Amino acid sequence: MKILRAIVRLMIRHATVVLLLAVLLSFSLLSPKFLVSSNLVNILIQSSSLAILAIGMTFVLLTAGIDLSVGSAMFVVGVVSGKLVISGLSLWWAIPLALAVGMLFGLVNAFFIVRLRIIPFIVTLATFYAGRGLGLLISETRAINLPESFLQIGSSRLLGIPMPVLILLVVLLLAHFVLSGTQFGRQVYAIGHNSDKARKAGIPVDRILIGVYLICGLCAAIGRLVALAQLGAVSPTFGYQNEFMAIAAAVLGGTSLFGGKGNILPGTLVGALLIQAIQNGLVVINADPYLYPVVTGMVIFLIVMIDSLRHKSAQKALRTKTAA
Amino acid sequence: MKSKTDSEALKHNPEAGSSNKLIGNLLRNPENTIVYVCLFYYLVMAFIAPGFFTVNNSWNILFNLMPLMIVAVGQTFVMLGAGIDLSVTSVVAMASIIGGYLLSDMTALVEPVWLRMVMGLGAMVLAGGLIGFLNGLAVTRLGMPAFMVTLTTMILFSGTAIWLTRSQNLYLLPENFVNLTYSSLLFVPYPLLIGLIVISAAWFLLNKTLFGEWLLASGMNSKTAYLSGVPVSKTLVKAYVLSGCCAAVASILYTARLETGSPVMGQHILLDVIGAVVIGGTSLFGGVGKIHWTVVGAVFMTLLDNSLNLLGLSYFLIMIVKGLVILLAALLNLMQVRKLT
Amino acid sequence: MLLKLQNIRKSFGKVEVLKGISLSLERGQILALIGENGAGKSTLMNLLGGVFTPSDGDMQLNGNAYLPDSPIAAQIKGIAFIHQELNLFPNLSIAENLFINQFPIKKLAGFSLIDRRTMRERAVELLRQVGLQIRPEVKVEELSPAQQQLVEIAKALSAHPQIIIFDEPTTSLSRHEANQLFELVFQLKAKGIAMIYISHNLDDVHLLADRIAVLRDGELVKLDVKEAVDIQGMVKAMVGREMSEFFPARKVLPDTKRLLLVENLTAKGFVTALDFHLNRQEVVGFYGLVGAGRSEMARILYGLDRFDTGNIYLNGRLIQKPNPADSIKNRMAFLTEDRREEGLLLGMDIQKNVQLAALSRFSRGIFRRIDRKRAGGQVSDTVQSAKTRYNSVTGQPVSTLSGGNQQKVVLAKWLLTAPELLILDEPTKGIDIGAKREIYGLINQLVEKGSSVLLISSELEELLGLCDRILVMSQGRITASFTKPMFDRNAILEAALHKQSETLPT
Helix, strand or coil: CHHHHHHHHHHHHCHHHHHHHHHHHHHHHHCCCCCCHHHHHHHHHHHHHHHHHHHHHHHHHHCCCCCCCHHHHHHHHHHHHHHHHHCCCCHHHHHHHHHHHHHHHHHHHHHHHHHCCCCHHHHHHHHHHHHHHHHHHHHCCCCEECCHHHHHHHHCEECCEEHHHHHHHHHHHHHHHHHHHCHHHHHHHHHHHCHHHHHHCCCCHHHHHHHHHHHHHHHHHHHHHHHHHHHCEECCCCCCCHHHHHHHHHHHCCCCCCCCCCCHHHHHHHHHHHHHHHHHHHHHCCCCHHHHHHHHHHHHHHHHHHHHHHHHHHHHHHHHHHHC | CHHHHHHHHHHHCCCCCCHHHHHHHHHHCHHHHHHHHHHHHHHHHHHHCCCCCCHHHHHHHHHHHHHHHHHHHHHHHHHHCCCCCCCHHHHHHHHHHHHHHHHCCCCCCCCCHHHHHHHHHHHHHHHHHHHHHHHHHHHHCCCCCHHHHHHHHHHHHHHHHHHHHCCCCECCCCHHHHHHHCCEECCEEHHHHHHHHHHHHHHHHHHHEHHHHHHHHHHHCHHHHHHCCCCHHHHHHHHHHHHHHHHHHHHHHHHHHHCCECCCCCCCCHHHHHHHHHHHCCCCCCCCCCHHHHHHHHHHHHHHHHHHHHCCCCHHHHHHHHHHHHHHHHHHHHHHHHHHC | CCEEEEEEEEEECCEEEEEEEEEEECCCCEEEEECCCCCCHHHHHHHHCCCCCCCEEEEEECCEECCCCCHHHHHHCCEEEECCCCCCCCCCEHHHHHCCCCCCEEEECCEEEECHHHHHHHHHHHHHHCCCCCCCCCEHHHCCHHHHHHHHHHHHHHCCCCEEEEECCCCCCCHHHHHHHHHHHHHHHHCCCEEEEECCCHHHHHHHCCEEEEEECCEEEEEEEHHHCCHHHHHHHHHCCCCCCCCCCCCCCCCCCEEEEEEEEEECCCEEEEEEEEECCCEEEEEECCCCCHHHHHHHHHCCCCCCEEEEEECCEECCCCCHHHHHHCCEEEECCCHHHHHCCCCCEHHHHHHHHHHHHHEECCCCEECHHHHHHHHHHHHHHCCCCCCCCCCCEHHHCCHHHHHHHHHHHHHHCCCCEEEEECCCCCCCHHHHHHHHHHHHHHHHCCCEEEEECCCHHHHHHHCCEEEEEECCEEEEEEEHHHCCHHHHHHHHHHHHHHCCCC
16 A cells, blocks of 8 residues: 555656656557657657757746747748758858857847846747748748758768757757756756845856857757758748747646746656657557647646646645644 | 826825726826827828728728737736636637537528527637636646646647648638628627727726726735635636637637638737737736726737738738837836836 | 944935944954834945945945945955845755855866765855754755754855854744754854844844844944843833833723634644634733744634644634635634735735725625725725825835835734734734834724734743733644733743653654
8 A cells, every 4th residue: 555655656756757658658559550669769859859949948947937939949040041051051051050040049038038127928929929020031931942961961870879869869968967067057946946036146147047048049949950950841830839849848847937946857858758759659540630739738738737736735745844 | 206196196086097087097107108109100100101091991900909909808817817828819719610610501500590690609608718717727726837728728729629620611601690890780890899898898897896806916916815815716717717708709700700710710819919918018927907008009919910011011021020019018118117116 | 353334324315224323343243233124224234245335434344444346245255144034045955055156166078067076075064064964965945944044054154254144033933943043153153253133032132142233213322232231221222212011901801702712623743632712802822933833723723724623613603614715704814924925915005905805895786896985995094093104005015115014004904804803923023113012002902892812923022911811832732821910931931842842753
């Protein structure tokens, strides 16, 4: 009985991991083609773009901010890099330029948030609009097809590891180290708990916020390039609602929308994998494509619900403890 | 100094909203800069945008404004309660296909047509209310963050609307319904009439009733409110239901105007809606905001859209400008808050 | 001479807040700084702490000119400021909090990484200095308020301060914990660290200080060694007049009619088998350590928390499942400990705050329309009777009021509901003496008009002065009961502490 309760508690604590396993298990029961190594690698490849984006988003969420503009940033990055490559610029120039565009987005957000003290929700809502408009303007609302060379990067392997997964791995490890092993990372958590307190404690709040939005923009750009290398084209709806998926992935991984709580490894990674596993599984079992968003929506709802209930019981436990 | 005279004025006249004082208050109150900006913008555009200052275009603006304003008013209730409702777009879509299905001559579920209309419109509003109720329950009873709840219900119900209709529009809506946009009662076009009714009802609810006071208190500090006997959960659920119902009413106007029930109806209005509320000055943190602020915010968003179109700006340039304007409005708002404190 | 202030002045706009203060402090000396709220204590300390710069005057540290332009600059010069509101991040570990701004760093392939081992070692050493035996990896949110206070002090020590400023450090501590803190203070003193101690608790001040400085209206009205000033003298200097009638006698005696009866009330982990009653027009006080279960009991009675077994009768009627809305209907009122989070709508005006609990009484019709005229009239009457000082009932957010006036606003909110039973949880916490006295007066008026009061307080003086009966709680149980003239200070204190050591943890 005691063991059972302990297991239940453990499962609730790691609800996202348990759910990921449950999703993997149920799809593998529904289709023999799901739980095979080639498909699992597929899931990894497919989720790499979202995961990278969500990693950047996690930084922002940890400071109690939000970045609604990443989808638009991705779109602009895609359009710019597409245009550049088509116009004959070598990839070695196009890629750094694309990354710079992403960071520029972050810098603009940071400027309004840090210098003018407008709340992140409004700032990034505005850059969401402006960015999407800008992208449409540059692309003249036409899809841009990229040359083969770009696609080849996407399907290439290094040491047997597919390029997108490799990039994800590098970003993941770097981000994890920055967050948990550097002064910058720990101060991000401090700011997320209370930025006024952080300022009083002498933490360079403004500089860190700028850094965080730069990281988010950079991740958006990297994530976009990874996706581009797989898709080979930029459509006018490219990156649309990606910001919501990235936020969902981070929150599923346990990052709080109110700042100061959460992590990238395993949190955000598991969140992104979970979303992608569902999408992939639905394809593998030949589900009605119209059902994808319905199922995804329900699963996210379920996880957020479990997470909230867990917080409720945790609060109760904490109260008992202090009184005893 | 300014704030002092204002509070003095309020002290001597606690019913500061009454009709003949309204205009005076609007002019005196520093928080109404957005009203001047709107008026100024309107005047400038009247000169430079071709075809802006015409009867035809004025009707156009009005018809575009009404549904947006109605959704934004509903959203204001939720934001006053320190929440956010991202699911309004999916409510518009769901209500549109439900209405389309029930009203259409293709299905012709019920005769006579007027009974079908009553049923159809009723079902639309009911659907909106139900989705709002679901949001409200999840936020209050399960303690889920409003942003995530309504984000998932947005994905869920948009998906459901598309799934149910297989992405097909529902045509052949009854003549009476389609004519809603162009017919009028006592010379007041129905969309305007509906809009006015919604604003007045919302204003009354917020400023004159117990519900309004409770909502503001719950949004400002839910702990204090609960301790003081305010039924916080019930009040917040009501706010979400109102938001859902408002979005459904807007869906009636959209559906009638486009003459189809569409599962992607309203997909792009979310940011316009939130923009309108925020430009109006309602706080995202709850407890601070007014219905007429939101109305002005919606007017401004609509004016912007309409005038830039007339100036021949492309859709994407309009988006850029809208983005900048939201920032500018937020900045203005902030400068006032700083001046006051 | 470690620190020397000469003729310090500070003005905000045209208002002069400090009018020429001269003070000095030597190594290993404790200077107590007392005064009513608004007397200028915080401003003076903020000058020392680098938050503000003085308008005029001279500050010297170790004989050199001292003019910090930021809290960090002050810290570097050796002045640490421990604020009443702790500046800790509960989501981070103890060690991370200690070094939040200067983590020990090691270089790895060009990256500056946190050197966890060094950080741990240094954290353990700092925690040892303050006598806290907890692993530095533990998150601060898992610590008790007292432990958090110690972490804050450890953090201050990490910068090797010459002077530590304490601003009301004991407000969230139990008596026992406060005594532990005082031990630490004496240890630091022995090491030669000078301290400035700000408190409203005059007993503590008398216990700790070498010298006592009293501020009033921006002026230093008294500065003397502790032996030369007694508590009466301190009060007199702070308020500027004799306070003979600090606790005026009530004109009525408790009724014999019973208002509240609690039988065997138990909520696991919080309170155990509480039996007590409260008569009409009676003031019953609850004394005990922080965490003894007093606030929990009040929250249960009012319906904020659940209980497992027991019966609550109000006016002889069994209350099944209490909740705040019903409690208000039953004419109960509850002023909680946390005025900002649970008592006020900080961004709203006095009108909205005061009318909140009685709102439904002003509404009528199917739309529950509010009768603003009636509400407005009653609110301004009540606010005035509560002696609140304000500029405007509407249009001035309560966040701009002083702590004492904020508390009066909360009190006015409950007065407006005309309660029969008023539960007050630490009603005078962090409030200056003048406002305290007015609140005592209000409590007496209320009882004279027929209400009963359940008063929870950690200030024994207050309970002795106001109550008809005092019940003492310890570890969730009522351990002693005293009835008016038979109040025995020592017995009360003993009952609050004694049981603590006797009962073994189960």
